[in-house]
Amino acid sequence: MGGDNNNDNSRNEGLNIAVVGAGPSGLLLSHLLRKDSDNCKSNNRVTLFDGRSDPRTNKLEGRAYALGVGIRGRTAIRTADPALWKAVKSRGYESERFKLHLGLSDTKDLVIPLRSDSKPSNDSSSSSSIVEPSLLIYQSELCASLLEELEEGQKDKNGFLEIHFDTRVVDCDLDTMTIRALPNTARTANESSADAEAAAEAAATTTSEFGPFDLIVGCDGVNSRVRASIDQVFPEFATTRTKLPGYFKVVRLGYPVGTISEDGSEAYDPKAVSLLIPSGAFIEPTGADGSCCILLSGRGSGGDDGNGDTSGLPLFLRETKNIAAVKDALRMTFPRWKEESFRDIAEQLVAQSLESNSAYSVTCNTYHYQDKAVLVGDAAHATGGISGQGVNSALVDAVVLVESLQQQNQPNLEGSLLAYSMRQVPEGRALYDLSFGPKPNGLKKKVFWGLKNARDALFGGKLGIGEKALQTRLSSELTSFAEIRRERDYFYENDDDDGPSFPSDDEFRRQLGALHNLKK
Numbered sequence: 001m002g003g004d005n006n007n008d009n010s011r012n013e014g015l016n017i018a019v020v021g022a023g024p025s026g027l028l029l030s031h032l033l034r035k036d037s038d039n040c041k042s043n044n045r046v047t048l049f050d051g052r053s054d055p056r057t058n059k060l061e062g063r064a065y066a067l068g069v070g071i072r073g074r075t076a077i078r079t080a081d082p083a084l085w086k087a088v089k090s091r092g093y094e095s096e097r098f099k100l101h102l103g104l105s106d107t108k109d110l111v112i113p114l115r116s117d118s119k120p121s122n123d124s125s126s127s128s129s130i131v132e133p134s135l136l137i138y139q140s141e142l143c144a145s146l147l148e149e150l151e152e153g154q155k156d157k158n159g160f161l162e163i164h165f166d167t168r169v170v171d172c173d174l175d176t177m178t179i180r181a182l183p184n185t186a187r188t189a190n191e192s193s194a195d196a197e198a199a200a201e202a203a204a205t206t207t208s209e210f211g212p213f214d215l216i217v218g219c220d221g222v223n224s225r226v227r228a229s230i231d232q233v234f235p236e237f238a239t240t241r242t243k244l245p246g247y248f249k250v251v252r253l254g255y256p257v258g259t260i261s262e263d264g265s266e267a268y269d270p271k272a273v274s275l276l277i278p279s280g281a282f283i284e285p286t287g288a289d290g291s292c293c294i295l296l297s298g299r300g301s302g303g304d305d306g307n308g309d310t311s312g313l314p315l316f317l318r319e320t321k322n323i324a325a326v327k328d329a330l331r332m333t334f335p336r337w338k339e340e341s342f343r344d345i346a347e348q349l350v351a352q353s354l355e356s357n358s359a360y361s362v363t364c365n366t367y368h369y370q371d372k373a374v375l376v377g378d379a380a381h382a383t384g385g386i387s388g389q390g391v392n393s394a395l396v397d398a399v400v401l402v403e404s405l406q407q408q409n410q411p412n413l414e415g416s417l418l419a420y421s422m423r424q425v426p427e428g429r430a431l432y433d434l435s436f437g438p439k440p441n442g443l444k445k446k447v448f449w450g451l452k453n454a455r456d457a458l459f460g461g462k463l464g465i466g467e468k469a470l471q472t473r474l475s476s477e478l479t480s481f482a483e484i485r486r487e488r489d490y491f492y493e494n495d496d497d498d499g500p501s502f503p504s505d506d507e508f509r510r511q512l513g514a515l516h517n518l519k520k
Contacts, residue, residue, distance in 0.1 A: 014043035015405075015413075018179055018211065020169050020226050021219035022050035024067075024139070025377040025394035027146035029217065030161060031080040032402040034154055046161050047210060051168035051184045055143035065250045066284045066293035067142060067391045068273075069135040070475035076395035081149075088145045092137030093287050097272030098471070100457075103279070106335040109267075114457055115472050131476045136273070136284050138252075138293070142391075169220070170207060172229035174372045178211035215413065216373045217401070219394070222360040224379035230369045236515055238365040244384040247310070248297035248357050249317055251348040256290030257283060257341050267336040279314075279333055294345070310354060320350050359384030363432060366515055367421045371414035376401060381428030387435035389474050393427065393481070400424055418516060426508045430485035433502070434470060438491040449491050 017033065019026045026048060033044045069077075069092070077085045098115035117133070154161045164181065171180040183206070218226025222241060230237050258267030268274045270290040274283040282295040298313045310318045315329040326346035330337070362382035368374040377394025404420040405413075440446045452466070459465040460472060468476075473484060485492075485502050493501040503511070 014045065015214040016045045016212075017047070018213040018216045019046055019048050019219055020172070020179070020216065020224075021221060021377075021379070022048045022052075022055075022143065022147070022163065022165065023219060023221070023377070023394075024073075024142050024146065024391050025398045026050075026217070026219035027143060027150060028077060028080060028395050029219065029376065029398040029401065031084060031146065031150055031153070032398060034150070034160055035080055036402060036406060044160065047213070048161070048163045049167050049169050049179065049181055049210075050163075050165050052165065054165045055140045055147060064138070064140070064252065065295065066136050066138050066286055068284070068388055068475065069137060069142070069395075070389070070392050071132065071478060072389070072474075073392035073395045074132065074135065075478065076392075076399045079399050081153075084146070084149050087149050088137070088142060089135055091141040091145050092135040093285055094133040094135055095271055095273060095285055096131070096133035097269060099269060099272045099274050101268070101274055101276045103277065109276075109336070112457065114460070114469055115475075134475055136286055136293075138286065139391075164210075167208075169225045172216055172226050172373065174216070174229055174233050174369065176211070177213050177216065177372060178209050179213070179216065180207040180209050182207050215371070218373065218375045218379040219377055219398075221378045222362050222382050224362075224375065226373055227362075227364070227375055227379050230373055230375070234369050236365075237369065240361070240363045242361045244359040244361055244386075246297055246299040246359075247313060247317060247354045248295055248359065249349050249352045249354075250357075251294050251296070251345050252286075252291075253294065253341060253344060254287075254289070254291045255338075255341075257292055257294065257337050259336050259338055276334075281334065296349070313354075316346070316349055318354065320353065323347060323350055326350055359386075361432065361436075363429070365425070366512055367424055367428070368417035370516075371412060371417060374401065374417050374420060380424070381432060383432055383435035387431055387474060388471065389431060389435075389481075392475075393431055396427075397424055414516075418512065422509050422512050425512060426482040426503070426505060427480060430481035430502065433485050433492065434474070434481060434488075438488065440491050441493075445491055 019029055030046050030048060033046055036044060069088070074085060077088055096115060096117050097113070100112040100114055102110040102112070104110055150161065166184045167181045168184040169179055169181045172178075173180075216226055216229075218224045218230075220226060227239060231239055256266060256268070256270045258270075260266050268283060270292075271285055273285070275281075276283070280297050282297075284293045284295075285291070286293050296314075296317060298317050314333065316326045316333070319326050319329075323343070323346045326349055327342040330342050330345060331339075360382060361384050362378060362380070364375060364380050367376075367380045376397040378390060380397070381393070382390065400423050401420050404416045404423070407416060407419060438449065440449045453469075455466040456469045460469055461467045467473075470484075473479065474481075482502070482505070489502055
């Protein structure tokens with residue numbers, strides 16, 4: 001695979017691959033590369049790096065939140081092995097229900113079901129008569145499951161896999177194809193990323209060097225070192241990393257958070273994902289016992305971006321010492337939550353720093369550099385969790401990358417990476433557009449857009465009215481993001497533009513081909 005892919009002997013030599021980031025996409029990628037080796041297509045070797053601890057420890061370190069693995073992520077994991085999905089599924093909680101709670105008073109909400117449990121079709125012969133629900137699972141549990149199965153499957157494959165946890169990559173040299181990494185023992189929970197960068201530079205003499213590698217894969221998120229390395233050596237590479245407005249914190253509860261009324265009804269369906277308006281709290285069930293993950297968010301007072309100004313945030317988000325004050329603020333904002341939950345939630349909130357709980361978007365005009373480096377998941381494209389498709393799209397990236405590496409008709413590794421970019425760059429751009437939505441030009445389009453969203457949210461295609469809401473389509477269909485985005489082109493294009501606002505697949509291929517020809 002490192003040379004002419006039409007040469008079987010060359011393919012059997014395999015690739016020595018560095019995967020930076022042992023999150024879901026990095027671990028699934030390793031599974032797929034191992035499967036490639038098991039099928040005797042190539043003898044790949046994988047070295048995994050992650051600045052966090054082994055997810056099977058009790059150190060959550062950024063893995064504390066719950067993810068929704070929908071049809072895209074589920075299909076990607078099954079591509080590696082159906083048994084792998086079974087192992088992952090056993091650690092999560094399936095739920096298809098999604099309800100919007102509009103607060104009318106301290107004791108009453110207007111509840112709008114945005115997504116309900118699927119029912120069998122009248123056509124019993126249809127293989128798609130029942131849509132599998134999304135799997136709600138903590139990132140730590142997803143990673144632990146993928147890791148355990150990966151280690152179990154490679155026991156008889158000496159030399160295939162090497163893992164370095166608590167090892168922070170500080171530099172990727174794309175000339176020598178080596179990686180410098182620093183033991184991640186000194187960093188504290190409240191240390192800022194800027195402090196971490198300075199510490200890494202100061203401790204450069206204590207770094208270890210790994211490599212050389214045939215390929216470096218960046219699965220290392222919005223702060224990707226691999227992306228930064230590409231940016232340093234590839235002038236035509238265009239990338240953005242933008243802080244999104246506001247801050248968020250995540251808490252875990254081992255019981256339902258909602259109160260129970262005198263008639264025995266619960267404030268929130270313990271089996272449904274619930275979005276509370278106007279507070280913006282997002283409740284995800286994580287177990288049959290009613291346990292849940294709650295995401296709390298808010299914006300500061302510094303304008304639309306809210307950067308650097310936390311004064312306008314709810315007290316329960318900005319306070320980091322006074323637990324009693326946080327409890328009181330929670331009690332006033334969420335009167336339908338159980339009294340005993342306030343202290344549990346308050347203790348978790350004050351322990352989290354705001355700086356480490358910001359969301360970012362990432363865009364890139366290409367996802368690879370020559371035959372040296374390639375980006376996967378949030379390292380290549382990120383929407384800050386707005387779409388709920390971050391982990392799903394990242395898992396699909398891993399599958400497409402390995403499929404591209406396996407293509408026999410590619411003349412070399414660079415051709416395989418170009419094929420990957422040509423397939424996934426349109427998907428990343430489309431997901432970004434779908435996540436942040438259009439800004440319709442003109443009153444007619446604005447009104448039409450608002451009415452369409454309201455109709456789809458209320459009816460979702462039932463009784464032949466409207467269509468499934470966007471979030472439902474993204475979670476339950478395999479229709480490409482690019483196709484869904486093109487369906488909405490009317491709302492994105494400006495009246496004075498010529499042609500569609502989203503390029504065709506041929507146009508993306510032309511642009512990417514021209515971009516990479518500049519380096520030849």
